[in-house]
Amino acid sequence: MSHLDVQRLFQRAMHRANLPMAYSQGFNPHPIVSFATALAVGYTSISEWVDVKLAKDITETEFIEKMNSALPAGFCVLKAKIVENNAKSLTAIMKAAEYDVTASCDIEDAMHELLSDDIVVTKKTKSGMKEVNIRPDVYAVDAHGSSIHITGRLDAAGGLNIELLMGSLKEKMGGDFGYTVRRTNIIFETEGK
Amino acid sequence: MKFDFKELEKQLGRVEKPARYVGNEFNIIRKEGAKLKFALLFPDVYEIGMSHLGSRILYNALNSVEDIACERAYAPWVDMETLLREKGYPLYSLETYTPLGEFDILGFSLLYEMCYTNILTMLELSSVPFLSKDRGEEDPLVVCGGPCACNSEPVADIFDAVMIGDGEELAIEVANTVLKEKERGAKRHEILLALSKIEGVYVPSFYNPVYEGYDLVRIEKTQKEAPEKPSKRILKNLDTATYIGKPLVPFLPITHDRIALELFRGCTRGCRFCQAGFIYRPIRERKMDTVMEQARSLINCTGYDEISLFSLSSGDYSKIHEIVPKLIDEFNDEHVSLSLPSLRIDSFLKDDLEKIQSVRKTGLTFAPEAGTQRLRDVINKGVTEEDLLRSAKDAFEAGWNSVKLYFMIGLPTETDDDILGIADLARKVSREFYSMPKDKRGKGLRLVVSTSSFVPKPFTPFQWEAQDSLDEIRRKQMLLKDALKGIRGVEFSYHESTISKLEAVFARGDRRLCAALIEAYRLGARFDSWDEHFKEEAWIEAFAKCGIDTEYFANRKRSTEEVLPWSHIDMTVTEEYFKKELERALEGKTTPDCRKGCNGCFGKKYADYCKI
Known part of the structure; x- marks a missing residue:
């Protein structure tokens, strides 16, 4: 949907x-x-x-x-x-989001390796293709075998794009695999809202 | 066939709009332990099938019977078809994910001829043989209904039984009969025999067409007990009939994503090209109170914010000037808007239009159908240029600036003058807009002139007429395109004429077309009404292979003495009446609306069927 x-x-x-x-x-x-x-x-x-x-x-x-x-x-x-x-609107006070990603293979080591350096991806923008480092958008990762829990930036201006992160991971691993994504939490500036 | 929907669901990310294939809509009906499973099938994509009012009525009607579980499936889009084939999955119902092959009855709604190849997709994905004669005792009964059922001959070899006419009582009777027969251990043939005795059921295998040379000369009845002429079923009272109950609310936006309130069935106008105008006779209105009650309950159980008045010509509803303000008053605070499609330009609805405007503005379509008064008289479209210009002016004054004019090209007796007349009318409408003071009219005019090619249909006075050749239609389209140049605000839109020709072939075709249909399907034909899918080469090859002369079916003027493929079907309006109407058409004589006096269309046999 x-x-x-x-x-x-x-x-x-x-x-x-x-x-x-x-x-x-x-x-x-x-x-x-x-x-x-x-x-x-x-x-x-x-x-x-x-x-x-x-x-x-x-x-x-x-x-x-x-x-x-x-x-x-x-x-x-x-x-x-x-x-x-x-x-203020929820969008205005939104800071980060958490996701569970479940892959069809073990991605634990590859993910740790990926996160040890800049993650440069090519993004489509209004002015054409642009190279961006998305590593700063990744706040925390907890990886166990084929399951990873990711906390990433998410605010009114945008945030961590899971598809781009997984794309880089696939590139690093040099192979294709399937995965599902579930959002588990959205974090706002004011707690308790 | 073992089928695990959970397994398939994981793959659905690969197809466009997965919500088409998961069901779960609000108000979905799942029945455990019903004795008979009826699959209500629509041979087009979900968004279109879900917009079909008739299917909504049948879904509610069939499910209102305790012993029957009615579930749905739609034609899988090409990406989903590929996925199902690749994985070896069957087509399944959206309610309980049951493979269609496990149902007792598969009931297809046939709304237009160009969906026929999708029937084959749906049968093949259900492992049900295409032809009635090849099915065994274990296979579901395959039936159909809908307007195309009045000449089901091109698909007659596919269907075990055809339901003709109003379906709400008929479908239940068919399902109950099948259940009763199955419970007493009846064989397929016996079930069909029992069905053939129900008013409104036609069992094609009990009738055999006989050809001499290429011509159909008679239709022989091969089963003694079957009726001489199967006749259409008529629902007598719309107020006591079941309607759409608590309708499904889809997740996806569908083509008609609103509440449809049916005001009446049938039409009294008698436009000579219009099949719906004849096959849905006699006219039967719903009382205003019934409609108002339905409106309230439907809004409450769906949460929709739009209501559409549904009928063949809403301006003809006897209480139209009362119901429009009443509905607006009732729902104004809830911000529910009202739309009124199918308005004739001679209906005087200026005040009503202004009120609709106060809620929300939707597009307006006017359908003069033909460009000159002479041709409008031939087709008995009783509207005049004055009607059109007055309606256009009313609409412009009420603030509309987007109007569509709908015409047909290739009508009987049409000349180039009639085509140029379309451009003339468009010019006058455009002038009407621009002659208004700037502060009184909308920003810029958007006047869409939309044309389609005339397709002669069975059970109309033009059922014997020829369709223009493809070259002639294209020439006329270009003639009009040129003539429309330079008119302020005009956009021209026209349809691919090849598809119209195919439609003409199947609309008035006979049983010999079935082989070509299957062949075209084998060659990849699918979703033929969709320009992006239409495979002209597949059809050309299929017709050639099966020896079908398409000109014979589409472009030949037939003699009124000919045996027509649908001659053995009784649709209430008599053939004599159609002949008389054809004569009057060719003389340019109009026939008045039968609300003004009976024109005798039912003949003696059904004279008392019509209460007007």
């Missing part, structure tokens, strides 16, 4: 849950629902965060219960917190 698909799904669930949705002004009013960040197509996640504005105050418990009765299987609201109207 694409990010747009997820957004639409969430909005429809809010409508089904009969929540007092707040709408944007303008010619095409739309519900004010905004995910902290998009999830790449094909990735799974157990931790996504979303800003939602309602037209009327309701309790966190009511929100969770109503949403969970209206969301399709596989989607679930785990936690909700009321914030001030002028609170």
